Amino acid sequence: MSTSILDVTILEPRLKHPTIFEKFDSLNPGEDFIIHNDHDPKPLYYQLLAERGQTFVWEYVENGPEWWKVRIGKLAEGEKETTIGELVAKDYRKAQVFKKFGIDFCCGGKKTLSEVCNKKGIDIHRVEDELKNVDQQSQRTGDNYQNWELDFMCDYIINTHHNYVRESIPFLSEISQKVARVHGEHHPELVKVAEVFAGIAADLSMHLMKEENILFPYIKEMVLAKKTGMPLPQAQFGQVANPITVMEQEHEGAGEDLSEIRELTNNYDVPADACTSYRILFKKLEEFEDDLHQHVHMENNILFPKAIELEKQFK
Template identity: 55%
Template structure:
């Protein structure tokens, strides 16, 4: 097994060099890290940024040289957060409780997310197991739905919820900012953030309903009928989904800013009824948005990309 003597590498570049070497490894292979002190901080950084995709074994522990065998795991058997929620949507409650992003951050494992946020992964895992032990009254297993049914559900439930909620929240957030902004400047910030969220959501949902979803339906029809699919003007579905994914991250960022400004949707002691209604409604809106984006990022989009791949293979002679 090859060895990397990191004592010969500039301090600023050590971790970068190790990460580059690790990323280039085939699954199941590794190398020896040779250092003059315990490289445990590297272990923590690898866990935070690469998750449980590696094996870490001390070969020599000092006093002058420290050697670690770092290998890339053969398989990634640990489910991601998105997969956990897709398999049992009740687990979204746990991730919401700990502030763990299960929609745009659904590709991370629990350990990865906890390491990045400074949370105890064992505590989170215990809460997830408690959910598993509860009777499951859910009637929806979204992971088994086809893309067409998922899109219909998303539009009829989440898109329509947004359309109903935006006007009310826009008015009441502006009202609270006007009345309470003097004593509570964060109310003005919340109203401004919501105005930005409203603009982003309106344009985003139009893109999904007028461009993305219709093209996915065309793919479903092409598969069912055995017909040829016309190449889309936006290049590939993967390209469009990447754009939509970035918009999802923007929406999540604005929603997170609102949650911070509202102190986790806790109204001030002198907050009026409108203040309390606003925060309760915003918290409800956040939960719906998280569920909405989870369905797209972790279930619908992977199904659509898989379908596109199948159709591309079929076009080849």
């Protein structure tokens, strides 16, 4: 039987997602359909993930620039391929394997290994062999974030990663502008690097405030309610999955921007005519990217899924 195609371009905007959800819910396990759209339906992916969990297959059949087609299939009950984020959540050392192969384990952590390897043309067997080598090595207990209490993890993220971002943004903003002014004539990519980082700085500054003032306090309230046996206060945003979806989308945006900088700089390759500031800029940008990867991994792959599960215990 051929896979049916749902053309959402002919639907009113308010009806698109409800129609897709209705179509998905009508599927039997193992069945699928293809949505045809005029833009990347990535927000739909996050909504499906938040409201239906890891119960579906998401595969790009056509990926722009004019049309997007995505195959959405329903998994059988209990059927689930481990995601990249889950692999790293269980053992953070595996992040180095994914980094070696250019696989995004934080912002793109909800994808499966087979899905990413297929899309990027990577030999999955080579990746799996290196992951097995990691499994055979002893693991330090200090790397196991899975055992941390969620309120402690919120505080740790703020004190470690949020503070690092806030401290780094002014310096990186200033030095990226300086290096662009001095070397931009011979290295025009530096002008673009400064421009992209300015966007990252603005977006992340707002992002941190939303986490610290809205999402993290609610997660800590859930932990306290669970410990004390008190009812959970009503949240103004409804379910915790709602702000989490927004945070994950913003994480992906920051990750894409930093990937653009890495591409512009040829993986932070310093040219022969680079001055000291030029070299420091590239070193700090790479450090900033590494920190963001660990930061987003802790949130997307550990904190957020556990917060969603914790909220369910109050229902």
